[in-house]
Structures are given as structure tokens and as C-alpha cells.
Amino acid sequence: MFLINCPYCGERDQSEFSAGGEAHIIRPKQPTELSDDQWAEYLFMRKNIKGVQFERWNHAHGCRKWFNMVRDTSNDKIHAVYKMGEKPPIK
Amino acid sequence: MKNKYSIFSLIKNAFSYHENWQRAWRDPEPKKEYDAIIIGGGGHGLATAFYLAKKHNMTNIAVVEKSWIGGGNTGRNTTIIRSNYLWDASAGLYDHALKIWEGLSQELNYNVMFSQRGVMNLAHNLQDVRDLKRRTHANRLNGIDAVWLNTEEVKKFCPIINTSPDIRYPVLGGTLQKRAGTARHDAVAWGYARGADAMGVDIIQNCEVKGIKRNGDRVEGIETTRGFIKTKKIGVVAAGHSSVIANMADLKLPLESKPLQALVSEPVKPIIDTVVMSNAVHAYVSQSDKGELVIGAGTDAYVSYTQRGSHDVVEGTLKAILELYPIFSRMKMLRQWGGIVDICPDASPIISKTHIKGLYFNCGWGTGGFKATPGSGDLFAHTIANDEPHKLNADFNINRFVSGDLVDEHGAAAVAH
Numbered sequence: 001m002f003l004i005n006c007p008y009c010g011e012r013d014q015s016e017f018s019a020g021g022e023a024h025i026i027r028p029k030q031p032t033e034l035s036d037d038q039w040a041e042y043l044f045m046r047k048n049i050k051g052v053q054f055e056r057w058n059h060a061h062g063c064r065k066w067f068n069m070v071r072d073t074s075n076d077k078i079h080a081v082y083k084m085g086e087k088p089p090i091k
Numbered sequence: 092m093k094n095k096y097s098i099f100s101l102i103k104n105a106f107s108y109h110e111n112w113q114r115a116w117r118d119p120e121p122k123k124e125y126d127a128i129i130i131g132g133g134g135h136g137l138a139t140a141f142y143l144a145k146k147h148n149m150t151n152i153a154v155v156e157k158s159w160i161g162g163g164n165t166g167r168n169t170t171i172i173r174s175n176y177l178w179d180a181s182a183g184l185y186d187h188a189l190k191i192w193e194g195l196s197q198e199l200n201y202n203v204m205f206s207q208r209g210v211m212n213l214a215h216n217l218q219d220v221r222d223l224k225r226r227t228h229a230n231r232l233n234g235i236d237a238v239w240l241n242t243e244e245v246k247k248f249c250p251i252i253n254t255s256p257d258i259r260y261p262v263l264g265g266t267l268q269k270r271a272g273t274a275r276h277d278a279v280a281w282g283y284a285r286g287a288d289a290m291g292v293d294i295i296q297n298c299e300v301k302g303i304k305r306n307g308d309r310v311e312g313i314e315t316t317r318g319f320i321k322t323k324k325i326g327v328v329a330a331g332h333s334s335v336i337a338n339m340a341d342l343k344l345p346l347e348s349k350p351l352q353a354l355v356s357e358p359v360k361p362i363i364d365t366v367v368m369s370n371a372v373h374a375y376v377s378q379s380d381k382g383e384l385v386i387g388a389g390t391d392a393y394v395s396y397t398q399r400g401s402h403d404v405v406e407g408t409l410k411a412i413l414e415l416y417p418i419f420s421r422m423k424m425l426r427q428w429g430g431i432v433d434i435c436p437d438a439s440p441i442i443s444k445t446h447i448k449g450l451y452f453n454c455g456w457g458t459g460g461f462k463a464t465p466g467s468g469d470l471f472a473h474t475i476a477n478d479e480p481h482k483l484n485a486d487f488n489i490n491r492f493v494s495g496d497l498v499d500e501h502g503a504a505a506v507a508h
């Protein structure tokens with residue numbers, strides 16, 4: 001329950017957005033060459049951090065654009081919002 | 092030795108105004124070393140310790156809990172117990188638990204108030220009807236009681252349900268598991284704690300784990316807020332915080348932790364004597380012995396460790412409740428809370444050893460762990476004591492995410508996870 005500052009539309013209620021999980025997981029370039037362990041790592045294994053997490057969100061009931069967000073999962077405070085393809089503004 | 096609870100002990104203590112009851116478990120200082128340590132003093136962790144001591148003679152063990160026992164998801168769930176799962180592996184796992192529930196109060200000498208009031212799952216569209224009928228057949232093939240009820244039979248079993256055909260999600264029928272029901276969640280934690288303590292298990296509260304010490308590929312002990320404790324075997328039963336503990340051992344799990352909400356109404360006279368769940372509209376309701384309606388909502392879609400959750404999730408659930416039970420339209424909700432549930436990609440738990448020797452995980456129960464508490468403890472104790480899974484939890488190993496042999500219970504398990 002929080003407000004999200006969509007980089008395209010401005011501040012909206014979180015219920016307008018859908019969460020896309022952990023960000024910056026890179027899709028393998030050569031999927032056929034991956035071992036089962038590497039596939040499992042890509043598909044299923046997550047950091048699931050308690051603290052500052054980088055994640056993807058989609059403004060599903062708005063502009064429908066994807067973007068990235070830095071949020072503290074221990075208190076839902078949002079530290080930064082940035083567009084897809086941009087470098088994270090904080091480490 | 093603990094005093095046995097009975098009608099005679101009750102009468103005896105009545106003469107001293109109930110002021111001389113023995114405390115139910117000790118408050119020990121942590122020892123320097125244990126044969127095994129369970130991280131997490133919820134129902135599953137305490138049950139694991141109880142069965143390690145009772146069935147595997149491992150009494151030099153400890154349960155460490157960062158706050159007080161039973162204060163996490165054990166005290167936050169909606170207390171529903173059932174075993175009507177679709178797949179054979181899940182049916183085996185959950186019915187094993189249900190069978191233990193049936194004798195648990197006697198086994199623990201502690202009244203867990205297990206009430207087999209039945210659990211009814213509603214169907215609202217043709218696909219629901221097909222899925223639920225299929226599950227009924229699958230349950231019966233696995234020896235689990237299940238019956239299909241048509242709309243009239245649903246109405247007869249629970250008269251306050253609105254079975255009008257012109258509501259948004261009309262009731263087209265439902266399944267009923269009569270052996271299913273509810274139990275008093277706190278009593279489960281307290282009963283297991285008392286039983287484990289009586290056999291010598293140290294239950295150490297206010298002791299948060301800060302690190303896991305490893306020597307190569309084996310564990311050596313845990314760093315806690317009350318000092319270092321040496322051990323060769325660590326069983327992690329930390330629910331929503333499983334990933335936090337796993338990260339301490341440089342292990343990644345296929346889990347996401349999300350808030351799951353529940354709420355209770357003001358207490359009223361008995362109005363609903365069973366548990367009714369609806370997958371399609373995601374609402375389930377039962378009535379506690381105090382008279383409160385106990386209502387379960389869904390999970391938030393994002394990772395969060397805040398034990399609260401979003402308002403729109405509760406709103407959606409209450410809309411569904413109101414359409415199914417117009418009689419509740421003037422009920423006031425008294426309390427609302429959230430618990431952090433650890434959800435696996437296949438909505439089935441992990442009860443498994445890991446590639447690190449001596450490190451075991453019991454996690455991923457997601458939104459439905461309470462019902463499995465006794466069975467989970469029993470099977471996890473077996474896994475820790477023998478360093479091998481029991482045949483009932485062999486399919487719930489951590490390697491299934493590598494092999495692809497998942498136990499996909501999304502939706503199949505009678506309610507969405």
C-alpha cells in the first residue's frame with residue numbers, strides 16, 4: 001500500500017501497477033547451451049531480499065509501460081524510479 | 092517431568108485459584124553446542140523439534156526464535172486444515188498431516204481444539220466445476236474423503252450462502268471434505284513447545300540468527316544475538332524469512348516473500364458451522380469459537396516483508412464475501428493483519444537437504460502451511476535425523492527446480508496460492 005511515481009504518468013496508487021519481480025536478470029543469449037543448473041538459476045532462483053531491492057513494475061492500469069524501481073522491501077519505501085534501459089541511479 | 096493436564100489437575104488447581112500452574116516450558120540460556128538447531132519457533136519448527144526428540148531420540152537440540160514462539164505466521168493464519176490436494180505427492184503429504192491432527196490433542200496432552208467441521212470449496216463457472224470434480228475423483232483414488240455437492244446441496248450444507256443464479260459469480264456446486272476443519276493455532280505452537288521442552292529440547296526465544304558459520308561445504312554453527320552456538324545440523328523453518336537465512340549461507344532459494352492478509356469481524360452468535368472457500372473470487376470464511384468471522388484474503392503481488400499488505404486486496408475479498416453472504420453486509424471488521432508467506436514457483440513446499448552438509452530447509456509453504464504443521468514437523472525431523480528424506484517428502488526436494496519435476500499445485504489445490 002504505497003504511491004508509485006510512474007516515470008511517464010507521475011504519482012499514482014500502487015493498485016494501478018503490477019509487480020514484475022526482481023530486475024536486471026539477464027535472459028541467456030544462448031538458451032540451448034545452458035545446463036539444467038543454469039536454467040534453474042535463471043528461471044526460479046531469486047534473491048528475495050529483505051531490504052533494498054531492484055525490481056520491475058508495469059503501469060498496468062495506466063500507460064502500460066514497464067519501468068524499474070528501487071524499493072526497500074522491509075518498509076516499502078521507494079528510493080528511486082528509472083526507465084527501462086537506464087542505469088540504476090543508486091547502487 | 093511435566094504435570095499431566097487432566098480434569099483432575101484442573102480441579103486441583105481450581106482450589107488455589109489457578110495461581111500455581113507449572114510453567115509450560117522453560118526459558119533456558121543457550122548451551123555452547125547442540126546436536127541440532129532448529130531456526131524458527133513457529134508451529135513447523137516446534138513440531139520438528141518435538142518429533143526429533145520423540146521419534147529419533149535427539150534431545151540435545153534447540154529451537155531458536157527471534158521473537159516469541161508462535162508470533163509469526165502460526166499466530167496469523169486462518170487455521171484451516173484440509174488435505175484435498177490434486178497431485179499424489181501433495182495428497183500424501185497433506186493427508187499424513189491430517190491423520191496426525193486427528194490424534195494430536197491426545198499425543199500432546201494439550202487441547203489444540205481440532206474441529207472437523209468440514210471444508211467446502213465452491214465452483215462458480217464451468218471450468219471450476221470440471222476442475223473440482225476431477226480433484227474429487229483424484230482425492231478418492233488417494234483415499235482422501237471428498238464429495239461433490241450440487242447447488243441445492245451446497246445451500247443445504249451452508250444455508251447462508253447466496254445461491255441465486257443471477258449473482259456475478261453464481262454457485263454452481265462445490266466439493267466437501269468432511270474430515271477437514273480448523274484448530275486453535277496458538278495451542279498448536281504451545282502444545283508442541285511444552286511437549287518438546289518436556290523431552291529436554293531448549294526453546295530459546297528472543298534469539299535472532301545473524302549468521303551461519305560454514306567450514307567448506309558443511310555447517311559449524313550459528314551466530315546469534317545471544318552469541319555463537321556450535322552445531323553440525325541446522326534445520327531452517329523460517330517461513331517468510333527463509334531467503335534471509337539462506338543468503339547467510341550463500342544459498343539462493345526459488346522463493347518470493349509476500350504479505351498475505353486476514354481479518355476478523357466483531358463476534359456474533361453461531362452463524363456458519365463449517366469452512367467455505369472460493370477460489371474464483373478468492374474469499375474464505377469460517378467462524379471462531381469466540382464468534383468472530385475469520386476471513387482470509389489473497390497475497391499482494393509484490394515482494395514485501397512488511398506485515399500489513401494492501402487495502403485493495405482486502406476490499407476485493409470483502410466484495411466477494413458480501414455477494415456470497417448478503418447477511419454479513421452490516422458486520423464490522425475488528426482487526427486486520429498480514430503475515431509474510433514464502434511462495435515457491437510451483438506453490439508446493441520444500442522439505443529438503445541442501446548441497447551444504449548439515450543444512451536443511453523446510454520452506455515454501457506459501458499461503459497454506461498451517462494445515463501441514465504436524466506432518467511437516469514429522470517429515471522434516473526424519474529428513475534431519477537420517478540425512479535422507481522420508482518417502483512422503485522425497486518429491487519436495489530442492490532439486491526439483493533443476494530437474495523440472497515440479498509439483499504444480501497452482502489452482503489445482505482447490506484454492507489459488
